[in-house]
Amino acid sequence: MLAQAGTLTTESPLHDLAAIIRSRTPLIAVESNEEPQIVQMLRQIAQQLQLKAYRWTVTEGMQAYDTDDQPHNSVLKSQEILAFIKASASHSLFVLLDFHPYLQDAVHVRFLKDIALTYNNHRSTVVLVGVTMTVPEDLRSFTAHFRLPLPTPVELRRIVYEVAADWGAEHGQTQVQTTNKTLDLLVRNLAGLTASDARRLALKAINDNGVISESDLPEVMRAKYDLLGRDSPLSFEFETAQFAEIGGMRRLRHWLDVRKSFFREGAPDQFDPPRGVLLLGVQGCGKSLAAKAAAGVFGVPLLRLDFGVLYSKYYGETERNLRKALETAEVMSPCVLWLDEIEKGLAVGDDDDGLSRRILGTLLTWLAERKQPVFIVATANEITRLPPEIVRKGRFDEIFFVDMPNLSNRHEILAIHLRKRNLEPVSFDLDALAAATDGFSGSELEQAIVSAMYTAHAQNRTLSQADLLAEIKQTRPFSVLMAERVDELREWAADRTVPCD
Ligand SMILES: Nc1ncnc2c1ncn2[C@@H]1O[C@H](COP(=O)(O)OP(=O)(O)O)[C@@H](O)[C@H]1O
Numbered sequence: 123m124l125a126q127a128g129t130l131t132t133e134s135p136l137h138d139l140a141a142i143i144r145s146r147t148p149l150i151a152v153e154s155n156e157e158p159q160i161v162q163m164l165r166q167i168a169q170q171l172q173l174k175a176y177r178w179t180v181t182e183g184m185q186a187y188d189t190d191d192q193p194h195n196s197v198l199k200s201q202e203i204l205a206f207i208k209a210s211a212s213h214s215l216f217v218l219l220d221f222h223p224y225l226q227d228a229v230h231v232r233f234l235k236d237i238a239l240t241y242n243n244h245r246s247t248v249v250l251v252g253v254t255m256t257v258p259e260d261l262r263s264f265t266a267h268f269r270l271p272l273p274t275p276v277e278l279r280r281i282v283y284e285v286a287a288d289w290g291a292e293h294g295q296t297q298v299q300t301t302n303k304t305l306d307l308l309v310r311n312l313a314g315l316t317a318s319d320a321r322r323l324a325l326k327a328i329n330d331n332g333v334i335s336e337s338d339l340p341e342v343m344r345a346k347y348d349l350l351g352r353d354s355p356l357s358f359e360f361e362t363a364q365f366a367e368i369g370g371m372r373r374l375r376h377w378l379d380v381r382k383s384f385f386r387e388g389a390p391d392q393f394d395p396p397r398g399v400l401l402l403g404v405q406g407c408g409k410s411l412a413a414k415a416a417a418g419v420f421g422v423p424l425l426r427l428d429f430g431v432l433y434s435k436y437y438g439e440t441e442r443n444l445r446k447a448l449e450t451a452e453v454m455s456p457c458v459l460w461l462d463e464i465e466k467g468l469a470v471g472d473d474d475d476g477l478s479r480r481i482l483g484t485l486l487t488w489l490a491e492r493k494q495p496v497f498i499v500a501t502a503n504e505i506t507r508l509p510p511e512i513v514r515k516g517r518f519d520e521i522f523f524v525d526m527p528n529l530s531n532r533h534e535i536l537a538i539h540l541r542k543r544n545l546e547p548v549s550f551d552l553d554a555l556a557a558a559t560d561g562f563s564g565s566e567l568e569q570a571i572v573s574a575m576y577t578a579h580a581q582n583r584t585l586s587q588a589d590l591l592a593e594i595k596q597t598r599p600f601s602v603l604m605a606e607r608v609d610e611l612r613e614w615a616a617d618r619t620v621p622c623d
């Protein structure tokens with residue numbers, strides 16, 4: 123009698139739910155925000171199986187679906203309905219809505235257990251329906267879980283049409299304006315959401331102006347992330363960058379450009395879809411910036427996995443939370459998942475009970491098995507702390523080495539950062555500045571401009587070439603201070619990576 127704990131999700135939810143009830147399950151927990159649909163399904167099943175059916179809410183008490191079944195005395199309180207079921211249920215279905223809070227009370231739990239234990243006498247099933255549901259330990263072995271399957275792309279498309287038609291009717295406009303391509307993208311972006319969430323986000327896309335345009339999509343993705351990614355070590359990076367802001371990296375840029383359409387629209391059969399890159403190199407040379415720009419090139423959301431948060435916030439549940447985060451990334455796909463400074467997150471230490479090993483294992487398994495278009499951009503500053511498995515052939519499509527900028531790239535980077543601060547690059551001798559900054563990283567070049575601007579400002583002057591040269595002279599770049607480490611990295615990279623320029 124106590125069969126089937128577990129979660130069922132297949133094509134025909136009505137059929138599955140009926141099967142659970144027929145298989146003599148005393149308790150069913152339904153976690154869903156589609157209450158009307160669930161109630162409707164249960165009503166249909168009760169008719170099919172010739173069960174009496176009742177629903178209970180805290181505001182209305184117990185109501186029989188069929189008025190003939192309504193008992194003479196009213197049954198109002200949460201304990202009263204359980205007492206009623208225990209004493210007089212017979213071949214019935216009880217649908218208790220939002221009963222979740224009472225599951226924390228020992229008396230309610232005991233009542234439910236008594237009902238479950240005497241199932242053979244009354245043959246009645248209690249269905250608990252709520253948006254969230256934690257079944258107490260004592261009841262778990264009696265409880266089957268049921269979840270509505272998520273809408274298919276066809277259903278999502280229908281939802282968008284319905285929402286658009288309703289919006290049109292309400293606003294005296296016959297049609298919501300959009301293009302097929304945008305509609306396809308919207309439907310694709312709604313994947314992974316429940317019907318009611320999809321409805322809400324579709325409405326959000328239309329609402330401001332009666333048009334669904336591509337510019338509505340980032341907002342939809344952001345709202346979707348808020349629904350899915352709450353309380354997760356993933357963060358949604360609203361600010362993606364553009365390669366126009368990055369000096370150098372031509373090869374990486376080109377690599378991403380030629381794969382852009384395959385990533386967004388799916389690769390033809392004979393092609394392997396782009397899966398990810400590792401950017402390895404000296405700190406401050408633009409790896410993080412390039413990760414953001416990759417999302418910009420692909421035109422998809424950028425999600426960042428923060429290993430710091432993963433390890434600190436979810437102590438003891440780290441792997442589960444990593445898996446959840448990766449699932450969220452798949453539901454958000456197509457997207458770029460950015461794993462910044464992986465050596466910090468995946469360095470295998472000997473003082474953590476093998477946790478980082480298990481995290482690495484979870485990540486590698488997922489990398490190998492992921493089905494959805496989630497493009498990984500991982501960055502690393504060091505190789506000595508990087509587990510060798512991660513750089514093994516085939517994990518990433520390519521490992522790019524991001525070296526210190528050469529003369530012409532320094533020229534470019536200086537110009538970018540001067541322009542960013544409303545300074546005219548032509549008023550400076552950039553050739554001389556680039557020549558004087560051998561060994562500077564992009565971030566050190568930027569920093570030199572920032573500091574020189576302060577100096578000039580303190581003396582009530584606008585920034586001059588001399589200010590910049592003076593600042594450059596004072597700077598001891600990382601690549602000089604840490605020459606050995608940089609050399610080591612270069613040596614390692616020489617025959618294992620591709621230069622990003
Ligand atoms: N190639 C570059 N082009 C333009 N700016 C750069 C470049 N490299 C670094 N910078 C500047 O330095 C900052 C820090 O770089 P970052 O991307 O964090 O480096 P990394 O991740 O390699 O340590 C960037 O936000 C950017 O302002």
Ligand SMILES: [Mg+2]
Pocket residue numbers: 406409410411462501
């Ligand atoms: Mg970085």
